[in-house]
Amino acid sequence: MIEIRKSAERGYADHGWLKSYHSFSFADYFDPRHTQFGPLRVINEDRVAPGMGFGTHGHRDMEIISYVLSGELAHKDSMGNGSVIRPGDVQRMSAGTGVRHSEYNHAADDTTHFLQIWIMPQQNGIEPGYEEKHFEPADKRGRLRLVGSPDGADGSVVIHQDVRLYAGLFDGDEAATLALAPQRRAYVHVARGRVTVNGQALEAGDAAKLEGVESIELGRGSDAEVLVFDLP
Numbered sequence: 003m004i005e006i007r008k009s010a011e012r013g014y015a016d017h018g019w020l021k022s023y024h025s026f027s028f029a030d031y032f033d034p035r036h037t038q039f040g041p042l043r044v045i046n047e048d049r050v051a052p053g054m055g056f057g058t059h060g061h062r063d064m065e066i067i068s069y070v071l072s073g074e075l076a077h078k079d080s081m082g083n084g085s086v087i088r089p090g091d092v093q094r095m096s097a098g099t100g101v102r103h104s105e106y107n108h109a110a111d112d113t114t115h116f117l118q119i120w121i122m123p124q125q126n127g128i129e130p131g132y133e134e135k136h137f138e139p140a141d142k143r144g145r146l147r148l149v150g151s152p153d154g155a156d157g158s159v160v161i162h163q164d165v166r167l168y169a170g171l172f173d174g175d176e177a178a179t180l181a182l183a184p185q186r187r188a189y190v191h192v193a194r195g196r197v198t199v200n201g202q203a204l205e206a207g208d209a210a211k212l213e214g215v216e217s218i219e220l221g222r223g224s225d226a227e228v229l230v231f232d233l234p
Contacts, residue, residue, distance in 0.1 A: 009207025019054035023047040040233035044120035055106030061097035065121040068093040073114035079103035083132045094159040098128040123162040144176035166232040172223025180218045188212040195226030
């Protein structure tokens with residue numbers, strides 16, 4: 003079974019400095035049909051205006067992944083981490099027993115466009131943690147590159163849940179297939195461009211939920227950047 007969710011069906015919030023699309027129920031947006039998919043709880047597509055950002059705030063018991071599409075995002079947290087993430091970087095923060103952090107776009111004239119992803123952990127109350135890795139475009143070109151996993155396989159960031167996250171870039175004849183183990187499900191999010199998922203045409207912001215299928219087939223891309231979640 004494949005269920006398509008179009009970009010325009012997502013929740014949307016315009017705070018002036020922040021424009022955000024919500025794939026799942028979040029803040030003031032609630033849709034009982036879209037609260038989570040397995041342990042995947044949040045995919046927010048955020049655009050942060052120059053010189054603006056999220057002030058210091060707290061989280062608990064959540065795996066938070068940031069994936070920058072354009073611009074830069076400065077991060078500081080109560081664990082002592084401070085960095086600037088850019089396109090190609092994958093940042094994972096395990097909130098665990100509690101962490102506070104801030105995220106800012108310090109650019110004078112460039113909007114930051116990024117995805118904030120929340121995954122519910124396999125176990126609550128773990129020690130907070132932080133990790134970031136960079137993945138070159140060539141590593142994602144025409145293939146699905148593992149960027150997050152439970153065991154840090156293939157140089158991916160560690161996610162404290164039975165989830166594998168892949169990123170891929172597809173254009174023209176480039177194509178990839180990902181086999182799914184029995185009883186697994188998958189969620190495909192098109193971050194930009196256009197691509198087909200098991201023959202279905204998707205555009206930027208669209209998503210596909212897949213259950214009871216043996217594989218995911220991506221192709222016919224046009225400047226496409228895609229995230230694929232292999233989920234329990």
